[in-house]
Amino acid sequence: MINQYSDMTLDQLFCEHPHAREFFSALGLSALPAGQTLASTVAALDEELLLDVGIERQELLGQFCDYMAGVERLRSQQQALVASVTVLGGHDKSGNPENFRLELRPGEVTCIVGPTGSGKSRFLADIEWLAQGDSPTGRTVLINGAAPDLARRYAVEQKLVAQLSQNMNFVMDLSAEEFIQLHAESRMVADPAAITATILELANSLAGEQFTPATPVTALSGGQSRALMIADVACLSSSPIVLIDEIENAGIDRKRALSLLADQDKIVLMATHDPILALMGQQRLIFKNGGVSSIRSTSPAERANLTLFEAMDARLTAVRHALRNGEEIAGNF
Amino acid sequence: MRLITVAGPPSSGKTAIICKTAEALQADGVSVGVIKFDCLSSGDQALYERRGIPARTGLSGNLCPDHFYVSNIEECLDWGLQSGFDLLISESAGLCNRCAPHIKDVCAVCVVDNLSGVETPRKIGPMLKMADIVVITKGDIVSQAEREVFVHRIRQVNSSAVIIHVNGLTGQGGHELGRLLRDAAAVDSLQGKLLRFSMPAALCSYCLGQRRIGADFQMGNVKKMELG
Numbered sequence: 001m002i003n004q005y006s007d008m009t010l011d012q013l014f015c016e017h018p019h020a021r022e023f024f025s026a027l028g029l030s031a032l033p034a035g036q037t038l039a040s041t042v043a044a045l046d047e048e049l050l051l052d053v054g055i056e057r058q059e060l061l062g063q064f065c066d067y068m069a070g071v072e073r074l075r076s077q078q079q080a081l082v083a084s085v086t087v088l089g090g091h092d093k094s095g096n097p098e099n100f101r102l103e104l105r106p107g108e109v110t111c112i113v114g115p116t117g118s119g120k121s122r123f124l125a126d127i128e129w130l131a132q133g134d135s136p137t138g139r140t141v142l143i144n145g146a147a148p149d150l151a152r153r154y155a156v157e158q159k160l161v162a163q164l165s166q167n168m169n170f171v172m173d174l175s176a177e178e179f180i181q182l183h184a185e186s187r188m189v190a191d192p193a194a195i196t197a198t199i200l201e202l203a204n205s206l207a208g209e210q211f212t213p214a215t216p217v218t219a220l221s222g223g224q225s226r227a228l229m230i231a232d233v234a235c236l237s238s239s240p241i242v243l244i245d246e247i248e249n250a251g252i253d254r255k256r257a258l259s260l261l262a263d264q265d266k267i268v269l270m271a272t273h274d275p276i277l278a279l280m281g282q283q284r285l286i287f288k289n290g291g292v293s294s295i296r297s298t299s300p301a302e303r304a305n306l307t308l309f310e311a312m313d314a315r316l317t318a319v320r321h322a323l324r325n326g327e328e329i330a331g332n333f
Numbered sequence: 334m335r336l337i338t339v340a341g342p343p344s345s346g347k348t349a350i351i352c353k354t355a356e357a358l359q360a361d362g363v364s365v366g367v368i369k370f371d372c373l374s375s376g377d378q379a380l381y382e383r384r385g386i387p388a389r390t391g392l393s394g395n396l397c398p399d400h401f402y403v404s405n406i407e408e409c410l411d412w413g414l415q416s417g418f419d420l421l422i423s424e425s426a427g428l429c430n431r432c433a434p435h436i437k438d439v440c441a442v443c444v445v446d447n448l449s450g451v452e453t454p455r456k457i458g459p460m461l462k463m464a465d466i467v468v469i470t471k472g473d474i475v476s477q478a479e480r481e482v483f484v485h486r487i488r489q490v491n492s493s494a495v496i497i498h499v500n501g502l503t504g505q506g507g508h509e510l511g512r513l514l515r516d517a518a519a520v521d522s523l524q525g526k527l528l529r530f531s532m533p534a535a536l537c538s539y540c541l542g543q544r545r546i547g548a549d550f551q552m553g554n555v556k557k558m559e560l561g
Contacts, residue, residue: 054530
């Protein structure tokens, strides 16, 4: 198989395309002679070694080309711009039609309310999988007003939805800085160090308690983890839609977190039971029996109430602080 | 009938995602049977049958489960054909990282889980590198950043597979995986078909039951480490 990389020496290749080295080391072929061309290196690879690492000689170059093409796609950020996502209603669990047409646009926050099991997850799955009337709910999802190219359904690198779930853990044993740097490198951004610094700074501005770049991610508090992931998704994730599962009312500035995502032109969907969060959105979807039972825009009267609720919340926060400081909770809080 | 081979490391969630996917397929009127290969014991057949999914179990005992599977898959296919399934899924035992159960022109699925760490994709051989579909499980318990890094690491070793996240507990993604499996090629016979890659070689005295340690007892296909 002949391709554009065949005649380059490995020195040249790794110098011009630093991430090419990753491909070979990931396969367990790290100690390759530097002065030979790629084609002759592959031709000279020991059969025994190929058997050990589990790849066939004739497939190696093709796989490498596919990998390089994928990297190029990532680097040039060839993401088709999502200017709107439209959801056309299907039916609930009993087969009653939903009768809605919902437009979701970048920079908007839509809240999702409803009891457990009311169909919130399936709604998100419909969006994520670009349902075309073929999912259990019969809903249809349009991108920029038209039926999407279905090849996109299974293009995991172009996933529409990034999810920030509540029971999220870090399983990597890395510092916050190493962790974000690793993510930035896998996203092939031009300057991983700069974007890492930005994300850590943003996360610290959202978190109630400060952490340093050297703090292990596994040692971050709930609020700090949440803040770090929100900043990370805002700056690094290519998914146009961000789904947040409830932002706890402790250790994170929720209003700023939402505006950070909206400023990055994300379509924000937030599942919540919290009245303040629910009223922060432009609209909310109310779920019952596996379907959207109604859609409500946040009214001026609700916005006025939101201000009141925030004042109540601030008073409760003051009580929390006082408790922590060992004060008596007496007098006028 | 379509045949699907599902393989993956131990406890990666193979049984859970097959259950969820089979349920979604059955709800769409597709009949599914499962062959479960395991090493020592398996409660999975009961697990499948409780969900109304016909299943058979093969225990490899002291043989390599991968070799055992390939020696039995033809008869399993016949069982599937006689039972009249639309789709037969063969589930491997939790295999070693050098196992290579995939067959050319037969839809091959590899299941890996997010909790196993981002180095895992580099540690798995042909089972992951030559799969048509890579299913990632347990994504709900790790961060979005880790999910994205994990996908990237899989891409590095398998540039062409469809990568899909399925939640083995809630079944999210199972319906979509089912749609992919329905499009697999029909297989009516494995006569003359080839494995996609050679299985781990096994031809030394220890394969034949030797237990004593020492150079005198190492016969046949023996490889030595270089310790510098």
